[in-house]
Amino acid sequence: MTNPVRVYSMPGTCFFDLAPAAGGEPYRIFLSIPAERPPTEGWPLLVMTDGNATFPFAVASLVTQAPYPTGTNVGWGVIAAIGYPTDEPYDPLRRSWDLGPPPVKSYPPFVEGGPPVAIGGTDKLVDFIENELIPRIAEMVTLDPLRRSLFGHSFGGLFTLYALFERPGLFANWIAASPTIYWENSEILNNEAQRQLIPGNSAFLHLSAGEYEGDELAPFQYRNEDAAIRLEKRKTERTILLAQDMAERLNNTTDGLRAEFELYAGQTHMSVLAAAVNRAIGIAFAVDGFAVS
Template sequence: MPRFTLLYIIMLLVITGCQSKSISTNNVVIPNAQTEKFHSTANGDYKVSIYTPNKPTPKGGWPIIYLLDGDSYFLTANDIIKSQACERCILQEGIIVAIDYLNQTRRDFDFLPKPDHFVFETLPNNQINLSGKYGGADAFYDFLTKELKPEMEKRYKINLKQQAIFGHSYGGLFNLYIFLTKPVIFNTYVVSSPSMWFSDGYMFKVLSKYLLDNQPPLINPVNLLISVGGAEQSLLPFDSKLPKEKQNLLLKHRQNRKMVDNSKHLFDQLKQAKIHNLNLSYKVYPQQSHKTAAIIALQDSIQINFNVH
């Protein structure tokens, strides 16, 4: 990726915020986009932002991507598609559906599954991480598949061979969870910097069960992109400005979570399984942090899903 493109994308990240916060896009005018309150009968209200191209629908229907933590990525995804799609380009335009919250975020609960035995994370200062709730991943999946996705397919003609879901951090863990435990309904699953440390590596137990149970065959090709920032397990140059004690705690925290090691281990286990019709890829983005890696993963996921066939 050219340096100026990467720098521009990272600037957009600063503008749009990081995945752990919801920000309002109501004051930003994007042509052919709308933001609405989408009511789920089981889960409550969601904020859903939708971009649709202002041109005739292609013969096979529009490619579509669903963005978890949508407020953090909607503007950037729109810019990537609009700037890289043209008649002679490798990308085509498509629909963006960004999912977020109107007021207080519920991402912890929505994205995290419910282990039989939950293990709290112990932080380097010996405190217990009690940052939020968990256990709503199955209900959130039902919202996606039984309410939101059918509504999008009713409103728009969708290319059923070009449907992607993008998730980062907790969102990456959610995408991995639904790939391993639910019927395959997307063509591309983006597992960006997944929080594999959750509940003492619970997702590796889910993965083992998936592999041991002779996972159901993939009838059609499925893309699974696993990615991580190369610096997610170490200190970054600007961390050197912190007091030494804070540097040591931060480094220990990142090393305890093993974001890079766990992502590589996840990839290796899936690769060794040689799953038929699974197009598996793994990318480490050098010198990228947990936050900045998300935007490069978003770029890669758009290039996979919106590629002109």
């Protein structure tokens, strides 16, 4: 007799769908809450974008490190990843609207005959996080309001920067992996130039990118038919350079924002996700003093 095949789920996790109070399609919230009793001040919280894709990485990273804090400097905390009601890792249309900063703009469809692609809804998602998501989780478990972190990758990294510049008091740690700073002629730099000051004079920004997001492709990519086009695109995007420059600028400010850049060796724009999420776990749930010093 063969053993029955069963559906696998990640222990200690759940999800629920939450529609914005102002209307619109629901988000799927992937949630991981420690089984232990929360500390007196409450659990630290890590909020993530692109939850369908990022949540499995985050949970795996947390549960393999938190039981061994003296060896990993990672303790337990709450993960809340914002995704969509789909089995796919991404919902391209909805994430474009949610993570693409204003002004509202429309672009050609992803596929011929499809709907146009719109961006500009980031303020609505930030409102949802602040006024609906975090309060909802706080009803379920005690949270430490001083230890909240936000993570985003690619367009999610751009969203993280936008939220930092527009609403800096919402999180203590801001983790922007491979942010698309180049988008719309680097419109985000205007937000940076007019950014709100850090309340309480203490916040941390971690910027990062993969080694092969600069002027060089990964070795295997040179063998692809689209190598020349891909290389030209990399030079236009300048992901590494723009993130490095931003980290240097912001680390020299006087309002308490500390910034750093990290390069992940051997990683491309997509393969970097696992390393970047692992670093987010280390920042959000650090035991020996969390990221803001």
